Amino acid sequence: MASAVSARITDVRGVTVGHWTDVPRATGCTVVLAPEAGVRAACAIRGRATGTRELDALDPHHLVDRVDAILLTGGSAYGLGAADGVMRWLRERGRGLPVGPAGMVPIVPTAVIFDFDLAPGGKADRWPVADDAYRACTAASSEVAEGSVGAGTGATVGKALGPRAAMKGGVGTWAATGGDIVVGALVVVNAVGNVVDASGKILAGARGPDGAYVDALSHLAGGGTPFGAREAGTPTAAAGRNTTLAVVATNATLDRTALQGLAQAAGDALARRIVPYGTLFDGDVVFAISTAASVPATPLQAEALAALAVPIAVERAVRLARGVRDIPGLADGRAT
Numbered sequence: 001m002a003s004a005v006s007a008r009i010t011d012v013r014g015v016t017v018g019h020w021t022d023v024p025r026a027t028g029c030t031v032v033l034a035p036e037a038g039v040r041a042a043c044a045i046r047g048r049a050t051g052t053r054e055l056d057a058l059d060p061h062h063l064v065d066r067v068d069a070i071l072l073t074g075g076s077a078y079g080l081g082a083a084d085g086v087m088r089w090l091r092e093r094g095r096g097l098p099v100g101p102a103g104m105v106p107i108v109p110t111a112v113i114f115d116f117d118l119a120p121g122g123k124a125d126r127w128p129v130a131d132d133a134y135r136a137c138t139a140a141s142s143e144v145a146e147g148s149v150g151a152g153t154g155a156t157v158g159k160a161l162g163p164r165a166a167m168k169g170g171v172g173t174w175a176a177t178g179g180d181i182v183v184g185a186l187v188v189v190n191a192v193g194n195v196v197d198a199s200g201k202i203l204a205g206a207r208g209p210d211g212a213y214v215d216a217l218s219h220l221a222g223g224g225t226p227f228g229a230r231e232a233g234t235p236t237a238a239a240g241r242n243t244t245l246a247v248v249a250t251n252a253t254l255d256r257t258a259l260q261g262l263a264q265a266a267g268d269a270l271a272r273r274i275v276p277y278g279t280l281f282d283g284d285v286v287f288a289i290s291t292a293a294s295v296p297a298t299p300l301q302a303e304a305l306a307a308l309a310v311p312i313a314v315e316r317a318v319r320l321a322r323g324v325r326d327i328p329g330l331a332d333g334r335a336t
Contacts, residue, residue, distance in 0.1 A: 075127020
């Protein structure tokens with residue numbers, strides 16, 4: 001029978017994680033480094049306001065069959081340039097796609113969250129850059145800090161009533177195992193929806209004027225809108241301000257088509273703990289990677305293990321997040 005093990009995506013041997021965190025400016029980035037030989041990878045795009053780079057390489061029909069790292073970063077589209085630092089770090093170590101005399105080209109799919117709501121003054125004037133992502137690579141290890149770190153530094157959740165009524169989000173990780181097969185998840189939670197526990201009770205989310213939680217799904221179903229949409233007369237004003245990013249790793253020998261299915265299954269697991277999930281206001285992306293280091297597993301087993309690991313990673317992302325200024329976090333006791 002499957003059981004939870006440890007609390008880290010790095011229980012998949014060879015996978016390491018590094019953060020770069022800028023608390024004063026409420027931003028950061030998180031890199032998931034593959035073993036030296038790279039990993040098979042695929043993705044599922046679940047939101048409709050994404051900011052990404054190199055996702056084409058994750059198509060099962062693409063020539064490139066391995067990736068070297070995945071970068072999750074703050075700074076919206078500005079933060080995509082931080083991937084250059086990951087590429088530099090990998091290139092210095094001779095890691096990447098061999099391209100003959102030209103050497104190696106590291107493959108680094110990247111996705112961003114919008115974290116400017118917590119920026120000093122609310123201005124889009126800071127984001128992780130290449131040197132910061134390089135530092136995250138240097139810091140990578142099997143230990144994984146959680147909460148308000150890395151790409152989760154400026155993350156918030158429950159923004160159905162606007163960013164000032166939200167709560168702090170962050171980074172969480174967990175793993176599950178069945179026999180020799182391990183599936184680990186790392187999630188950056190920065191959602192318009194609320195985060196709920198297994199019973200459906202709100203753990204962290206939108207807060208009404210009295211401080212009590214508000215059902216985000218009912219609010220939106222009744223015609224309510226996130227901050228910016230009604231005032232500007234168009235839903236695009238609030239689009240892209242929310243994103244949940246996830247990386248699901250396994251040692252199971254899965255091909256890229258099966259990994260694409262694993263990413264979809266992990267997205268389904270996210271939808272059970274983030275309500276609503278994958279809206280037109282969210283830029284949700286789920287990555288799935290395989291080190292192919294273990295005996296073959298059925299895709300169904302890997303997907304079932306992801307369904308166990310991902311929800312706990314989501315919970316940990318908010319339970320371990322500390323508040324920033326007037327945005328409370330569960331880890332500091334100021335929440336409802």
